[in-house]
Amino acid sequence: MSDQDETLLLHLNEAIATIRDKDSLFKVVTTKLRLIFPFDLIGINVFDAELKMKRLFLRDYYGVDEAPPPPAGMDQFTPIAGSPLEKLLDNPRVQQFTPEEYLADYPTYAPFNKFQKLGVTHLTAVPLHIGGRLTGILTLASRRTPHLTPADEKLLDKIGSLIAVAVANTLAFEEVARREQERTLQLNINNALLSIKQREPLFRAVAEELSRVVRFEYFGIRVQRAGQGQEFQAFAEFSRIEPGAPLVALAADRDNDESLANKVGIYQQNTDLLQVPAIYSGPDFKTLAVRYPRLRYVYEHYHTRALLVAPIWQRPDGAAVLTLSAAxxxxxxxxxxxxxxxxxxxxxxxxxNLFAFEQIEELKAQVEQERTYLVDEINTSARFGADSGAFVGSGPALQLVQRRIGLVAPTDTTVLISGETGTGKELVARELHNASPRHARALIKLNCAALPAQLIESELFGHEKGAFTGAVERRIGKFELANGGSIFLDEIGELPLDLQAKLLRVLQEKEFERLGGTKVLHSDARVIAATNRVLADEVAAGRFRADLYYRLNVFPIELAPLRERREDIEPLMRHFIQRLSKRLGKPVRQVRPTDLAALQAYSWPGNIRELEHVLEQAIIVSQGPFLEFAGFAAAPLVLAAGTAPAAAPSFAPLKTLKEQERDHILAALQRTGGRVSGANGAALLLDINPKTLEARMKKLGIRRTVGVEA
Known part of the structure; x- marks a missing residue:
């Protein structure tokens, strides 16, 4: 090897070791290489690991006034098969050939046709190896015949190994830079998501950040949602008229007052374009433009020649897609x-998030309008005796409840109301509030079993703006609203343990903080709690804090089930018949003595609420002078006109309460197809908390499958 060759290799090694910029590096490499091997064009193709795909890494012309542009798509991976490079792979060594030698086998290969027009007569192929693995091909083209000696070929082989390393390093640096750029983009977009909550500013920021790494003229997000037709509606649209200009919201088209985005893209949900990530450009986009009028419009009027489609989601309730387009x-x-x-x-x-935010904004005005009405309606509701039937009757159990309400109502003492579902716990709470000095202020209600655990704390104590995802503004909690009035905590036994400690603090100290806040707030709210559980048993099982239980159980009021108030069934029944007949526009019908006896003999696991529902159904279906209790599936009784299965209980064996409850639950499950919770579940039918129903089913040996016993 000559001194000149060694100097060349030394310079190349130094350049590869010290220069990181691709353009600068290969300018040095090609300049040094042309000192020994004159050429007019240099090209480098890199291969994938399987030697199936190729990509043009570098191409440069020398001594050509107007070099042709690179073939479309050459900077992306394309198959090696069908190109002259597949022959070079069969024998990867330094070799020379002419364009004509390959034109016979590849007559449509565009680069060689351009070589002929440029006067290129000879090509030299140099394989690029790293560690014995072929990674690409270096091609040197010239207008005159190179006279390579075996020593020259050996030197080119060594140079090829050095260039292979340079290419690998450059690709690695580019990948690192790309990933860093992508991470920066994601971080900037995350910051936008956290700080911007309005539709247009948010997606303008996303589009601006995306435009830093992807070239496009138009950015669009289209959404199709269930119940809003099959047409995709524009959700976010921006355009850049001049390169480098800021993106602006897409304005209406002047020709026919229809926005550009209404002409861009394919909107139907079943269109393949919206379901598969893809790039459509050149002839592919032109084919689509011929097929779809809206794409043809932008092809002709806006010179769009490329479309990038990225589906956001495809699901039964709708679809969303992001599109970018460019000329x-x-x-x-x-x-x-x-x-x-x-x-x-x-x-x-x-x-x-934006769907949720926009729905919140839409409902906000409605909620604000309804809030005052609801508070007034709660406070001015008719007392129990005139409406619900909670105080209808004169039995000893009811008289005891009335006496205890009269004793505790004038005080601020915390009251714990216990009793089975349907016994009227909420109505007793309202009576307590209405009979108290706080009756002019609001009675605020919260059902601890009706909300997910993560939302109960926000409902109780409120939250500050930004306290969590979706907290777009400050919200006042129930304790703050109840200041000076009363707060009714229904189903208190369902309260999670971590919130029980916070509730205990409010009871003891009368203070709390909003979620995400640091300011200590005070609330002078009287607490009335209710449960259908035996809280003493919950304490023993570790599901309820003992200290909270003692704080709540200062003045207990226990409501007896209807089966223990049989003397009140007839006055309750007559009260409901009068009220429901008037509300339903039906005549007041009488009850047969046999039916009355059956009603009084029934165990009523759903208590007063169940009695009301049974009577309401009977009023609806009855046609004659008497109420008919047969012929409808929802009734827990099977009463036929003129018969009285429970009229003579002294000689007709009665089921135990446990058996009655079991039969009633099975009947509800039969009606709901075994479903326990949800809109069509047995829990809703029985007006009982789903967890409580499941616990009772487990205790009674009832499986979810109707008719199959444990």
Whole structure:
């Protein structure tokens, strides 16, 4: 090897070791290489690990006034099969050939046709190896015949190994830079998601950040939602008229007052374009433009030649898709699609949040209008005796409840109301409040079993703006609203243990903080709690704090089940018949003595509420002078006109209360097809908490499958 050759290799090694910029590095490499091997064009193709795909890494012309542009898509991976490179793979060594030698086998291969027009007569192929593995091909093209000696070929082989290392390093640096750029993009978009809650500013920020790494003229997000037709509606649309100009919200088209986005894209939900991530450019986009009028419009009027499609979601309740379009057919690369797809989860989250925010804004005015009405309605509701039937009757159990309400109502003492479902706990709480000095202020209600555990704390104590995802503004909690009035905590036994400690603090200190806040707030609210559980048993089982139980159980009021108030069934029944007949527009019908006896003999596991429902159904279905209790599936009784299965209980064996409860639950499950919870579940039918119903089913040996016993 000559001194000149060694100097060349030394310079190349030094350049590869010290220069990181791709353009600067290969300018040095090609300049040094041309000192020994004159050429007019240099090209480097890199291969994938399986030697199936190729990508143009570098191409440069020398001594050509107007070099042709690179073939479309050459900077993306394309198959090696069908190109002259597949022959070079069969024998990867330094070799020379002419364009004509390959034109016979590849007559449509565009680069060689351009070589002929440029006067290129000879090509030299140099394999690029790293560790014995072929990674690419270096091609040197010239207008004159190179005379390579075996020593020259050996030197080129060594140079090829050095260039292979340089290419690998450059690709690695580019990948690191791309990932860093992608992470920066994701971070900036995350910051936008956290700080911007309005639709247009948020997606303008997303589009601006995306435009830093992907070239496009138009950015659009289209959404189709269930119940809003099959047409996709524009959700976010921005355009950049001039390169480098800021994105602006897409304005109406002047020709026909229809926005550009109403002409861009394919909107039908079943269109494949919206279901598969893809890039459509050049001839592919033109084919679509011929097929779809809206794409043809932008093809002709806005010179759009490339479309990038990134589905955000496809699901039964609708679909969403992000599209980018550009006039340059080569604007989008596979890396761009990968970058956009990496952002899809964040954009999907932003859409979900914005849907929720917009729904909140829509309901906010309605809630504000209803709030005053609801508070007034609660405070001015008719007392029990005139409406619900809670105080209808004169039995000893009811008289005891009335006496205890009269004793405790004038005080601020905490009251714990216990009793089975349907015994009227909420109505007793309202009577307590109405009979107290606080009756002019609000009675605020919260059902601890009706909300997810993570929302109960916000409902009780409120939250500050930004306290958690979705907290777009400050919210006042129930304790704050009840200041000076009363707060009714129904189903207190369902309160999670971690919130029990916070509730205990309010009871003891009368103070709390909003979620996300640091300011200590005070509330002078009288607490009335209710439960259908035996809290002493819950304490023993470790599901309820003992200290909270003693704080709540200062003045207990226990409501007897209807089966222990049989003397009150007839006055309750007549009260409900009068009230329900008037409300339903039905005549007041009488009850047969036999039916009355059956009603009094029934165990009423649903208590007063169940009695009311049975009577309401009978009033609806009855036609003659008497109420008919047969012929409807919802009734727990099977009463036929003129018969009285329970009229003579002294000689007709009665089921135990446990058996009655078991039969009643099975009947409800039979009606709901075995469903326990939800809109069509047995718990709703029985007006009982689903967890309580499941506990009773387990205790009674009832499986979810109707008719199959444990």
């Amino acid at each position: 340059d057919p080569d604007a989008f690369r596979s890396e761009d699609l990968a970058t956009v797809l990496a952002l899809v989860p964040q954009i999907a989250l932003a859409l979900e």
